Amino acid sequence: MKIGLEFGEFGWAGGPAKAAEVIARFARTADDAGVDLLGVGDHLWQGPQAGGREQPYLECFTALTVMAVHSSRARLAPVVAGVHFREPAVLANAITSLDVLSGGRAVLGIGVGWDADESAGMGIAFPPVAERFERLEETIRICLRLWEGGTEPFEGKHYRLPEPLLVPRPLTRPHPPILIAGGGERRTLPLVARYGDACNLYPTPDLADKLAVLRRLCEAEGRDYDAVEKTVILPFELGTYGERADELAGLLRGLGDLGVDTAIGIISGPDPVAQAEIVGNKIVPAVA
Structure with missing residues (x-):
């Protein structure tokens, strides 16, 4: 099993002035420890599970770019981008830029x-769930x-x-995993x-x-279930x-027995670097 880590809180010791340092140290520590994926949630407000909207929250792709600079092997992902936050072409460009950099x-x-509530408070449209699923597929x-370099117009619901064009294309071929x-x-x-190249479940x-x-759905689509992470x-x-x-290691090994390839851990608390060190010392080797 592979391990990923996602920031769950941004209220670190030292406050915003120390944010860049904390993110950099976290990324280096996790990357050196063999963590496979570094993630950041995509929100404007902190969720109720971590103190709510009055708590700090940093923009997803900006934080991921700092992580990219201070790591060399771990994958980088919004976990996960809300389809309502960005036009599809803007999202494609953001992922492409992250891939290139x-x-x-x-x-x-x-x-x-x-x-x-977050969308309403910040003036962002939040369509009904059925429409968001339609937008998700179109996105x-x-x-x-x-990413494939197609330039023919896209007409969706x-x-x-009218003129799709993205330059440069991602480095990852055939495209960044979805x-x-x-x-x-x-x-x-x-x-x-x-x-999908991967699913993300609880x-x-x-x-x-x-x-x-x-598995049944993949068979119906003619896709290899084992190729989906x-x-x-x-x-x-x-x-x-x-x-x-x-x-925790015992829980993760049990998930691996069910067929889980990667466990993405949400890291909370005032010292995420120390938590990343524990993951590297005790979790990564225990589930490898």
Whole structure:
């Protein structure tokens, strides 16, 4: 099993003045420790699980670019980009720029988004969920069109690109991997089977059932189920000094037995660098 790490909080010791230093040290520490993926959530407000909107939150792609500069091997991903936040061409350009600047390490993590209050408060349209799923599929198709160098006009229900053009193209061939978040069996997993290079699920009791559904959907699409990376996301509750690391490693090994390839751990607390060190010392070798 591979390990990814995502920032869950931005309220670090030293405040905003220390943010660049913390992100840089975190990226170097995790990268040197063998962490496979570095992620940042895509929001404007901190979620209620981490103190709510009054807590700090840094912009996703800016933070990922700092991580790119201070790492050399780990993949870099928004986990995950909300489809309602950006026009598809802007998103394709952002991922392309991250891929070029990181030497070919970008991943497009994408989903339909969830925080209606955040969007309303910040003046961003938040269509009904059915429309967001339509936009999600069109966005993926537009990204693929631009990454593949196609220049024919795109005509969709929600987006129209009369002259698609993206220069440069990503370094990753054929394109940056597409990770689609969510476990819905009616809309999300079919999109994974059709377009996704990876899924992103929660480690809920029905995880094995979700993976079985994805296998059937891949077979129906004529795709190799084993070629789709299975990822889960969960808080990494390590304890201040790693006293819960063995418990977490056991949980992760169990997920690996179900077929999970990558576990993305949400790191919280005032010292993410220390948490990354614990992950490198105790989690990465325990589940490799």
